Amino acid sequence: MTLLDVTGLTVTGRHLIVDGVDLAVSAGETVGLVGESGSGKSLTARAVAGLLPKGLTATGSVTLSGLELLGARERVLRSVRGARVALLMQDPFAMLNPLCTAGVHIAESLPRSPRPPSPFPPTDPGASPFGTVPADPGASPALPQGSGAAPTRWTRATRRAEVLRRLAEVGIDDPSVADRYPFQLSGGMRQRVALAAALARDPELLIADEPTTALDATTQHEILMLLRNVQRARGMGVLLITHDLRVAFELCDRVAVMYAGRLVESGPGFDMAKVPAHPYTAGLLAALPSATVTLSRLEGIPGGVPAAGDVTGTCAFAARCGQADSECTQERPPLREIAPDRHTACLYEVRPRPRAEPRAVTPREASADETLLRIEGLRKRYGGHVALGGVSLRVGRGESVGVVGESGSGKTTLARCVLGLVTPDEGRIELAGLDLTRRARGGGQAHRLVQCVFQDPTTSLNPSLTVGSTLAEAAAQGTPEGRLSVAELLDLVGLPASYAARRPRALSGGQRQRVAIARALAVRPALLICDEPVASLDVSVQAHVLELLRTIGRELGTSLLFITHDLAVVRQITDRTVVLFRGDVVEEGETARILDAPAHDYTRRLLASVPPTP
Amino acid sequence: MKGVLVTVLALAALVAVGGSHLAPYDPAAQDLALGAVGPSAAHWLGTDDLGRDVFSRLLAGAGSAMLWPVLVALGTTVLSTSLGLLAGYRLGWVDALMMRAVDLAFAMPGMLVLIVVIGVLGGGYGWAVLAMAVLLTPGDIRVIRSLTMAQRELAYAEAAKTLGLRPSRIMFRHLLPNIAPTVVAGALLSFVVAMVSLAGLSFLGLGLPAGTPDWGLMVEENRDLLDLNPWAAVAPVVLLTLIASSATLLGDRLFDTLSKGGSR
Numbered sequence: 025m026t027l028l029d030v031t032g033l034t035v036t037g038r039h040l041i042v043d044g045v046d047l048a049v050s051a052g053e054t055v056g057l058v059g060e061s062g063s064g065k066s067l068t069a070r071a072v073a074g075l076l077p078k079g080l081t082a083t084g085s086v087t088l089s090g091l092e093l094l095g096a097r098e099r100v101l102r103s104v105r106g107a108r109v110a111l112l113m114q115d116p117f118a119m120l121n122p123l124c125t126a127g128v129h130i131a132e133s134l135p136r137s138p139r140p141p142s143p144f145p146p147t148d149p150g151a152s153p154f155g156t157v158p159a160d161p162g163a164s165p166a167l168p169q170g171s172g173a174a175p176t177r178w179t180r181a182t183r184r185a186e187v188l189r190r191l192a193e194v195g196i197d198d199p200s201v202a203d204r205y206p207f208q209l210s211g212g213m214r215q216r217v218a219l220a221a222a223l224a225r226d227p228e229l230l231i232a233d234e235p236t237t238a239l240d241a242t243t244q245h246e247i248l249m250l251l252r253n254v255q256r257a258r259g260m261g262v263l264l265i266t267h268d269l270r271v272a273f274e275l276c277d278r279v280a281v282m283y284a285g286r287l288v289e290s291g292p293g294f295d296m297a298k299v300p301a302h303p304y305t306a307g308l309l310a311a312l313p314s315a316t317v318t319l320s321r322l323e324g325i326p327g328g329v330p331a332a333g334d335v336t337g338t339c340a341f342a343a344r345c346g347q348a349d350s351e352c353t354q355e356r357p358p359l360r361e362i363a364p365d366r367h368t369a370c371l372y373e374v375r376p377r378p379r380a381e382p383r384a385v386t387p388r389e390a391s392a393d394e395t396l397l398r399i400e401g402l403r404k405r406y407g408g409h410v411a412l413g414g415v416s417l418r419v420g421r422g423e424s425v426g427v428v429g430e431s432g433s434g435k436t437t438l439a440r441c442v443l444g445l446v447t448p449d450e451g452r453i454e455l456a457g458l459d460l461t462r463r464a465r466g467g468g469q470a471h472r473l474v475q476c477v478f479q480d481p482t483t484s485l486n487p488s489l490t491v492g493s494t495l496a497e498a499a500a501q502g503t504p505e506g507r508l509s510v511a512e513l514l515d516l517v518g519l520p521a522s523y524a525a526r527r528p529r530a531l532s533g534g535q536r537q538r539v540a541i542a543r544a545l546a547v548r549p550a551l552l553i554c555d556e557p558v559a560s561l562d563v564s565v566q567a568h569v570l571e572l573l574r575t576i577g578r579e580l581g582t583s584l585l586f587i588t589h590d591l592a593v594v595r596q597i598t599d600r601t602v603v604l605f606r607g608d609v610v611e612e613g614e615t616a617r618i619l620d621a622p623a624h625d626y627t628r629r630l631l632a633s634v635p636p637t638p
Numbered sequence: 639m640k641g642v643l644v645t646v647l648a649l650a651a652l653v654a655v656g657g658s659h660l661a662p663y664d665p666a667a668q669d670l671a672l673g674a675v676g677p678s679a680a681h682w683l684g685t686d687d688l689g690r691d692v693f694s695r696l697l698a699g700a701g702s703a704m705l706w707p708v709l710v711a712l713g714t715t716v717l718s719t720s721l722g723l724l725a726g727y728r729l730g731w732v733d734a735l736m737m738r739a740v741d742l743a744f745a746m747p748g749m750l751v752l753i754v755v756i757g758v759l760g761g762g763y764g765w766a767v768l769a770m771a772v773l774l775t776p777g778d779i780r781v782i783r784s785l786t787m788a789q790r791e792l793a794y795a796e797a798a799k800t801l802g803l804r805p806s807r808i809m810f811r812h813l814l815p816n817i818a819p820t821v822v823a824g825a826l827l828s829f830v831v832a833m834v835s836l837a838g839l840s841f842l843g844l845g846l847p848a849g850t851p852d853w854g855l856m857v858e859e860n861r862d863l864l865d866l867n868p869w870a871a872v873a874p875v876v877l878l879t880l881i882a883s884s885a886t887l888l889g890d891r892l893f894d895t896l897s898k899g900g901s902r
Contacts, residue, residue: 483794
């Protein structure tokens, strides 16, 4: 039975954004909508829920069990939202009202009166691996006393019991959580509370927009599993929006891939992962870094995503496709069926890509024995919170070392200590023989030795300076001999020299990160710290940037201290890895050794939560 | 809309600079026989009770009506921007000291201080302008400081620090352009506040000797003539309102365009 039926959905604002999307979600089915940033996937979801931002209009048809939602009156939409269609958003930090407790969030989402015969039985405890314990029978939602059918009002006790039951459904057994405020909860807990609130009125369809993107790997895994269990127990339809193919394949029955505002491929996730039927999907799959093999070359997709309005009459991917010919630009290829329930918008069969060969594990030639950076017993606490509890590590000259850990592990604090942005409480940092812990920071020479590529591409460049002046200023901070010009720096990171005149807002995320890398390399540092430089980039771009960092490291002999939560990235780019857990090093060694045969429990847990690379 | 605002302010600036040359009559020339009469072909806005041409006096007064506020706005903006940047970037004791001083300044009744300053020191607007620039600064310091604190945490500011740039360079070359929309809008607002307050002071008879062609003073001197020639008192008020609201609205517009152009 089709629950949600989307046909020919088109969203236009000043430009065309979503172009004729067809999508169906049946009851009890999880459908993944995958795409990179700007593909229109989130706006598709918002159009379905009737929550398009001002200035955008949707045409086509969206029906929920036969009820047309597009163009429906606000009153109709209000009766549908929450009650029949629920939304789960990305950011667990912004999604909850900081002034309301978790319990209040759920209580206010509950239906106005208790529904005695709940359409959905409480989750079967056996279905949840997280020890979901339904509240004891005495506390379960009291049926209306006396008269049987007539729903009565909530009482304080029944409401409270219902809230606790809902929390238990999302794996929170501790009743005290209901009385806590969002700031007292971790990201994963917040996402659970938000899920409980979204499910409070027992919707038939849940739209989850990047529900795990802001979470740590292990938490992400838990929430995904929770989502799956809840979906199965309730027989609910789920539309999962994600940029992560691995997440979609792991969780979804069917996957639809969006590109430049349209669907390019759809089908069962399992088949798609095995044999992609569209070159774009194939490209995305090839760009995925793997946590199990070290590849000799990371391949992104060349070029960038076009605007939906510019490619209406042609295959949207033709300009970036390796096997495109004149046919592809003649007209827009229809979404054709190639097997039952399997569609592609490509005219041809996809040539299998030669999977890049695993890299022969050759540690860098460079004299890794010679120590460049030595950190000893580094401690830093913020109030009662211990960020670093005595961390020691060393980076050899020309070596690439990964620092892995989840948020709160202290990895960023470590980087900031080395950069001099944070003063450690105790310990010693020695870089190329200079003591960086003292106030003078190596006689003011530290900035020529160590530079950093920061995480967020939206803020890493000064928006009011042109790329050229940013780079020129950075280069002027280095030693005069061997100074690189702006054009040389841009060339180094694979950007045309004409980009010098641009301002950051005219660049894509990947291009900004390239400029940020060029800025960091402008002083020819001996050590480059990378703090999650690709965490907020799309997969295809991520591969380009990683490959760039890898080659630059090799060519210039720059040592890398690579900070990340992503084990697959570590695998591709580092020689040695240090695993941080709550401010302490728990494991350290050659990257391949650590990922293939982890010794510490925490490392194993991290590894287990990496979604399998297809 | 923006064109209209700019035109109004440009005209005002033109009159402020060349007003006394444009005036058809000597603003001080009296015609006691004529007395206060309404608008005519010879006197567009009529005359006041001493027979002085209101239009000429308006033009002649434009200079002091706008020059002093411009000085106040300049002084306040330079002071508050540099101090705000310093406090927000340095934090620590610099910030603590500055913020306590700001708290202290907030506790002072501004208009009263001005009246006392003028009353005690006398001698025209000079001291009043200085006092007003100092009085308007604390509020703007707070705004600039909070914006600076938000900017300094961003990756580009940290990158600048990592590059070993001098603090002054980071503050003025990196942070300042990104808070410029607020600085510009703030400067225009200071101008408006100063203009209205100074007019208010001269309405109270403080600051300028009687008889000076000044808008605030004209309202005070001519408010008894509302039946004979209402324009003598109303015209300066209309001009003050027009210029003040144009400057406020322009500040608002500029803030929007600059924010869109600069950062995103």
